Amino acid sequence: MSCSEYLLEEEAEEESTVSEMRPEGRASDGRLKIGSSDSLIPGLYDDVALTCLAWACRSDYASLSCLNMRFYSLMKSGYLFEWRKQLGIVEHWVYMVCDPRGWEAFDPTRNKWMRLPKIPCDECFNCADKESLAVGNELLVFGRELFEFAIWKYSSICCNWVKCEGMNRPRCLFGSGSLDSIAIVAGGSDKNGNVLKSAELYDSKTGTWKMLPNMHSPRRLCSGFFMDGKFYVIGGMTSPTESLTCGEEYDLNTRKWRKIEDMYPNVSRAAQAPPLVAVVNNQLYAVEHLTNMVRKYDKEKNSWEVLGRLPVRADYSNGWGLAFKACGEELLVVGGQRGPEGEAIVLNSWCPKSGVKNGTLDWKVLGVKEQVGVFVYNCAVSLCFQEHWVGSPL
Known part of the structure; x- marks a missing residue:
């Protein structure tokens, strides 16, 4: 499963939680857009953002999890750790x-x-x-x-x-x-x-x-x-x-x-x-x-x-x-x-x-x-x- 596929699946599972955070009347087509408020890092595609986050030190995860609900969910799922392993990041x-x-x-x-x-x-x-x-x-x-x-x-x-x-x-x-x-x-x-x-x-x-x-x-x-x-x-x-x-x-x-x-x-x-x-x-x-x-x-x-x-x-x-x-x-x-x-x-x-x-x-x-x-x-x-x-x- 690619990074984007995983994140989209997580978004579907947490739709009820995320919808509470969206401005009233906003519709989602299931795709992330540059600048979207529910992207991992606004202005970056999620594949790029995930790689950037993977290179961050684990001791900073608690602070980074405050960025948005999606990164908090990503960190708790363990997927980021697996992605770090694929990238060969040793810590x-x-x-x-x-x-x-x-x-x-x-x-x-x-x-x-x-x-x-x-x-x-x-x-x-x-x-x-x-x-x-x-x-x-x-x-x-x-x-x-x-x-x-x-x-x-x-x-x-x-x-x-x-x-x-x-x-x-x-x-x-x-x-x-x-x-x-x-x-x-x-x-x-x-x-x-x-x-x-x-x-x-x-x-x-x-x-x-x-x-x-x-x-x-x-x-x-x-x-x-x-x-x-x-x-x-x-x-x-x-x-x-x-x-x-x-x-x-x-x-x-x-x-x-x-x-x-x-x-x-x-x-x-x-x-x-x-x-x-x-x-x-x-x-x-x-x-x-x-x-x-x-x-x-x-x-x-x-x-x-x-x-x-x-x-x-x-x-x-x-x-x-x-x-x-x-x-x-x-x-x-x-x-x-x-x-x-x-x-x-x-x-x-x-x-x-x-x-x-x-x-x-x-x-x-x-x-x-x-x-x-x-x-x-x-x-x-x-x-x-x-x-x-x-x-x-x-």
């Missing part, structure tokens, strides 16, 4: 929560902070530990309500929170990763503390969960990610005292798991954070929190190379309170620091393409959030456009 948002006031979004392009609405959950969910995952145009937040696990999702299209359909095997402390509109969670613990080896796939287009084949080993406190179109799980523990150094690779086409010995040789402990990992341009990087060093994984040799030091310390709290994410072609480290002006959360980025110079990484400050403490409870990075995954997830 990242960083979602994080650092204090009791709730979630915030950061637009690195505009250096703009935006506070999200509060989650309409019960007090138990507010106080409990949570995990987060960005998939498609959604932010999923996993936690525990009074009697069971719960998932709330924030839509960047509708700008609101709704309760998400629960997993087939509700869990916490799992590994997870997303690719375009799908996400996979694997392992974790159920509400009785049993360590799981099951995995599930979430489709953000339908809002549903589907079971996947089991992993070879149960594990909790693990990390997950997509690389080269496949999903991986590394690290974690299979019991309170037994750490796992093997990784597992899931092929979405063959629906099979492959065990990779010694993929993550660092020993995990119950008190430390899951592996801090990120994938940039299909290359895997990790933080060794005991030494505050960034390492790179060699897929051919199944080994790790030390690159350089983090811009903040990760050893203070055994890796907790620090976020290590991929943000486009850069690695993003989100952590707290104390200075003369008080506490702040600082977002630092480094582009692996810039290389390592004399054993150091050229970290640049991407943004600063003042007076929010020094602990990052949750963090996720979303894309407006992402490479399509080809295959059948089910």
Whole structure:
């Protein structure tokens, strides 16, 4: 469907609403005219206007939606996001929560902070530990309500929170990763503390969960990610005292798991954070929190190379309170620091393409959030456009 066809269809569906806004006695022939008051941008054909709007930053959508009812409807429908994808427009948002006031979004392009609405959950969910995952145009937040696990999702299209359909095997402390509109969670613990080896796939287009084949080993406190179109799980523990150094690779086409010995040789402990990992341009990087060093994984040799030091310390709290994410072609480290002006959360980025110079990484400050403490409870990075995954997830 072309842009004009879509907009005309939207106009037909909202005829009753739009007619209330038209001057009395005005007739419509179903076609948009230059200068029409119900065009997206007066003076421009809608195809041209839509392309102009697609290049606007997402953080400006709330303001732009005040232009007229048609753009408001267009934004809420999600069509503009699909049009941005077709145009290849890439934009990242960083979602994080650092204090009791709730979630915030950061637009690195505009250096703009935006506070999200509060989650309409019960007090138990507010106080409990949570995990987060960005998939498609959604932010999923996993936690525990009074009697069971719960998932709330924030839509960047509708700008609101709704309760998400629960997993087939509700869990916490799992590994997870997303690719375009799908996400996979694997392992974790159920509400009785049993360590799981099951995995599930979430489709953000339908809002549903589907079971996947089991992993070879149960594990909790693990990390997950997509690389080269496949999903991986590394690290974690299979019991309170037994750490796992093997990784597992899931092929979405063959629906099979492959065990990779010694993929993550660092020993995990119950008190430390899951592996801090990120994938940039299909290359895997990790933080060794005991030494505050960034390492790179060699897929051919199944080994790790030390690159350089983090811009903040990760050893203070055994890796907790620090976020290590991929943000486009850069690695993003989100952590707290104390200075003369008080506490702040600082977002630092480094582009692996810039290389390592004399054993150091050229970290640049991407943004600063003042007076929010020094602990990052949750963090996720979303894309407006992402490479399509080809295959059948089910």
